[in-house]
Amino acid sequence: MFPQIYAALESPTVTEKTKEKEALDLPWNVVVHNDPVNLMSYVTMVFQKVFGYPREKAEMHMLEVHHKGRSILWSGVRERAELFVQQLHDYLLLATIERTN
């Protein structure tokens, strides 16, 4: 029954090559950059509210931003990363998305 269909399933013809699976899966980083104006306590509060991080983790990231100039707050799918960046901009933090190397 339906021999043509079985034949097509067994040896499909590639008409168009799409992106490699690894390229699609590459995560995006949400990066927060240092800003001497924003208060440290304010930045900690924002990290807790936006990412739901406990105070200790939020403080650790805040200190990383303060001392190293930047910190990766979250990594994952692009749409979610864009949403996080938008939330951080709502709080006036310097935040960007960038592709993981």
Place this chain on the structure above:
Amino acid sequence: MEVSCKNGALEITEIDPFLAELLRQIPGSAKPDGITAAEERIFSAPAGPNEKEFCAEWKLYVEPGLRKHFQDATELVEADLRQLQPNEKPFANRTLRIPREHSESWLNALNQARLTIAAKYDFTEAELCDHYRSPIGSRRDLGLFQINFYGFVQEFILRDMECAEKPDA
């Protein structure tokens, strides 16, 4: 000036006329109008230069929402600041009550003002960390004082929010 938490609000009493005037200037100071550096800081890029398409879409679709969000915050603060309007005793100390549900808007408006002033006068990190600079001899010095004073108010609002979140506080 005295700060206390009363009935779900942050109450700032004994505000002298000079500090009351600085508080009244929050909405005006938060506007980056015409100052390119301030506009660029308040509406900073969401990605690096290699993400041109995303940045263009952001300007088109996200930035108007951010503008509205920032404007709503300053309008609410402006309404609260009507408590500080000069009355029949223009040199009397004043009281300001910030309801707890307005805290986030206050933090936002104060931040807009601090960022705008810092961009306007191009303060260095060293200047921003110098909390003991005095006296105020120029409009620029006053700008730095404003940034520090607004930061001081932010700290109290943050502390009040933190206390409110702790059930046993």
